[in-house]
Amino acid sequence: MKSLLKHLSPFAPDQSGAVSALFEFGGLIVICDAGGCTGNICGFDEPRWFTRPGAVFSAGLRDMDAILGRDDKLVAKLQAAMQDSDLAFSAIVGTPVPAIIATDFQALKRMAEKRTGRPAITVATTGTHHYDRGASAAWVELFRTFATERVPVEPGTVGVLGASPLDFSCVNAGTHLSRALEKEGWRTVRCYGMGAGLDSVRTASAAERNIVVSPAGLAAAKHLEKTFGTPYEVRCPWIPARTLDALPRIAGSNVLIVHQQFAANALRECILSIHPGARVTVASWFLMEPEFMREGDFPIPSEEAFVEAVESGGYDAIVCDERLRTALPRSMRDGIFDFPHFAVSGRLIEEV
Amino acid sequence: MNRAYSITAAELAGRGVNDIPPELLSSANLVYSSPATLAFNSPGAQGFGVKRAGLAVPGSVMLLVAPACCGRNIAALGCEASLAERFFYLMQDDTDIVTGRHLARIPEAVKEVCESCEVKPSAVMICITCVDALLGTDMERVCRKAADYAGVPVVPCYMYALTREGRLPPMASVRRSVYSLLEPRKKNPAAVNILGFFSPLRDNCELYALLQSAGVRAVREISRCRTFEEYQMMAEANFNLVLNQEARYAAADLEKRLGIPSIELVRLHGTDRIANQYKLLGRAVGAVFDDSEPRRQAEAAVEAFRAKHGRRTFAVGEWLNADPFELALALVRYGFAVSEIFGTVGGANFVYVKRLAELSPDTRIHSNLSPTMMYYRGRDAACDVVLGRDAMYYHPDRPGVPWNDERQPFGHAGVRALFEALSAALDGKEAAR
Numbered sequence: 001m002k003s004l005l006k007h008l009s010p011f012a013p014d015q016s017g018a019v020s021a022l023f024e025f026g027g028l029i030v031i032c033d034a035g036g037c038t039g040n041i042c043g044f045d046e047p048r049w050f051t052r053p054g055a056v057f058s059a060g061l062r063d064m065d066a067i068l069g070r071d072d073k074l075v076a077k078l079q080a081a082m083q084d085s086d087l088a089f090s091a092i093v094g095t096p097v098p099a100i101i102a103t104d105f106q107a108l109k110r111m112a113e114k115r116t117g118r119p120a121i122t123v124a125t126t127g128t129h130h131y132d133r134g135a136s137a138a139w140v141e142l143f144r145t146f147a148t149e150r151v152p153v154e155p156g157t158v159g160v161l162g163a164s165p166l167d168f169s170c171v172n173a174g175t176h177l178s179r180a181l182e183k184e185g186w187r188t189v190r191c192y193g194m195g196a197g198l199d200s201v202r203t204a205s206a207a208e209r210n211i212v213v214s215p216a217g218l219a220a221a222k223h224l225e226k227t228f229g230t231p232y233e234v235r236c237p238w239i240p241a242r243t244l245d246a247l248p249r250i251a252g253s254n255v256l257i258v259h260q261q262f263a264a265n266a267l268r269e270c271i272l273s274i275h276p277g278a279r280v281t282v283a284s285w286f287l288m289e290p291e292f293m294r295e296g297d298f299p300i301p302s303e304e305a306f307v308e309a310v311e312s313g314g315y316d317a318i319v320c321d322e323r324l325r326t327a328l329p330r331s332m333r334d335g336i337f338d339f340p341h342f343a344v345s346g347r348l349i350e351e352v
Numbered sequence: 353m354n355r356a357y358s359i360t361a362a363e364l365a366g367r368g369v370n371d372i373p374p375e376l377l378s379s380a381n382l383v384y385s386s387p388a389t390l391a392f393n394s395p396g397a398q399g400f401g402v403k404r405a406g407l408a409v410p411g412s413v414m415l416l417v418a419p420a421c422c423g424r425n426i427a428a429l430g431c432e433a434s435l436a437e438r439f440f441y442l443m444q445d446d447t448d449i450v451t452g453r454h455l456a457r458i459p460e461a462v463k464e465v466c467e468s469c470e471v472k473p474s475a476v477m478i479c480i481t482c483v484d485a486l487l488g489t490d491m492e493r494v495c496r497k498a499a500d501y502a503g504v505p506v507v508p509c510y511m512y513a514l515t516r517e518g519r520l521p522p523m524a525s526v527r528r529s530v531y532s533l534l535e536p537r538k539k540n541p542a543a544v545n546i547l548g549f550f551s552p553l554r555d556n557c558e559l560y561a562l563l564q565s566a567g568v569r570a571v572r573e574i575s576r577c578r579t580f581e582e583y584q585m586m587a588e589a590n591f592n593l594v595l596n597q598e599a600r601y602a603a604a605d606l607e608k609r610l611g612i613p614s615i616e617l618v619r620l621h622g623t624d625r626i627a628n629q630y631k632l633l634g635r636a637v638g639a640v641f642d643d644s645e646p647r648r649q650a651e652a653a654v655e656a657f658r659a660k661h662g663r664r665t666f667a668v669g670e671w672l673n674a675d676p677f678e679l680a681l682a683l684v685r686y687g688f689a690v691s692e693i694f695g696t697v698g699g700a701n702f703v704y705v706k707r708l709a710e711l712s713p714d715t716r717i718h719s720n721l722s723p724t725m726m727y728y729r730g731r732d733a734a735c736d737v738v739l740g741r742d743a744m745y746y747h748p749d750r751p752g753v754p755w756n757d758e759r760q761p762f763g764h765a766g767v768r769a770l771f772e773a774l775s776a777a778l779d780g781k782e783a784a785r
Contacts, residue, residue, distance in 0.1 A: 001457065003457070009439065010426075010443065014421075016421070033513070035513045039425070043390040059382060062516070096449050096482060099449060101486065127422070128444060129420075
């Protein structure tokens, strides 16, 4: 059955992606839930929570709130929490509950802005999609709300879009990405959401170029290109060293990479530089942008489809999060190289 | 709102249970889900939430029928508890959560799950979430249909976070679910069940010996049942001992279905109170319990701690195996000070607040869930020893005991173990200095 997971556990959902994107910007984030979704996000999907807990709250919805659609009560709670604080904005993130009762997020946004006197962002996530969809929507809303002013372009300044611990399995990914771009000659690197804060978002038009490191950042890059004419390129300048170190050990010429598309594409180039004749296919459980797919690349719609693809693909090596090993029959578990993906396994790597 | 709200025990008691300040009521505010609160703010986040609790039935597996977001943290639970192989997921999409069309897939999914298991499960527990609460799903009916189709008992577990403060909160409901497979059986006057927890009492708890002294030969807990057959033996009990009020509903259901009456005990930390409770239990079952030796050992542990470490000042949290207000009161009655409590005040524990107000009126009470806890800074707190994982989060620099082991402390043995653990923590901290 397509929607049945028998060996894997669910991947990071859209609401986790939205919170991850917004986490470092100094706003008050309200997850529009009864408590469980917030527990999953703060307790699992946001590894920065344990070292830098911020203003992330549950709306604490109860059955009658949902049945009666008490948006005014939610906004009153939000106003109380914002009062006397120096929080720059509020963000309301959706879950299955508002999806079922058809909450009007635009109305919530207006109500929140009116009551708090500060900008509000709403992300109508439903909990049924993957993290990258939620992150993508949150990035776009963030830039739409705050990057409204055109400032002079600063030569040597580059923006990084789409970085999060969910994508890179590392709470220091921003530092790694920045270092890699500085080595290329960029003087100022703004890794949004992982180092660069709200002031950088406000002056996003100062970037000479944006680098999109995951599909979650693509819509925001397109928005910034349309609004300010900032060009963007899709590439991932940093791959964890432990994954790169394993590549020379890959034997055979038919390789499958399973990860977020842009990181997987970057790794494909690394493999091809070591094994020039190899056939390297990229697959992903998450967003696959057709313009960045090569022939043979494919999306993975289900656990069942993943097993079938591996069975029929005849791969000599699979580079993926090790957690995916459990989905495969024992006879197919050899030749797997670990490429951690927090959104899949919830595993972090430590890279200094 | 840029400092953490708190109120003294005297002020709170003076207002009364019907005038608890809104700052202490989670329903009146956004809920702060700090690392201190994750275990209990979410019915499935950590520890024994509905998902893990539902698997208390030996040999069972769980099918979570929900959007992906609801099952995300199971990866963590599974790793910790080697439970991963017992969890399965039927994912709901956008159309499912609006139309309920996923219900038609459940019987087939149950069958596929059973077929994929090396050993046929004893039961399939179906965990459903806020989605089906709002859709008004009749999951009992769906489970009956799935059971007929797959040839295995199928039981609903309601992880309805939306009803957490309602008449039947998720953790009370799941206790009923895990005992619902018990079938009528001839009564055994020498058998007793202990209800309330999903892990056993500590082996040295005197309750076992006291029951044996009254002629009880089989004391059963669900977490000690290794097989489904052992679990079924729980149906022969003469009575149930309820050690956690969240098991009241399950006990009432067992009384109605199987005719097993129940007696409720409270987890207490004052040895005099514990002794009195055993006396009352003895009267109820027609026995005289001699708890003098475990009581002496508990009081000796308290005295040894006091002699070595003096009159310490405690901070008491609620992420621990105790009611924080009852525990704080017991500490005060033992002669210690309690500077602050992180807890949820309600009708059930307000009696302890009133007594604390008499003995320790300046003890400050915080709500872990208050959004103002974002501003809490523990540096200036007067406590020099900390109890509870949440309190330890607030005071990482003070010696403390999390006191939230899965093995459940109870009675005199619990008090003794607590003070031994406190001594070890303080000895360790002081040795480290």
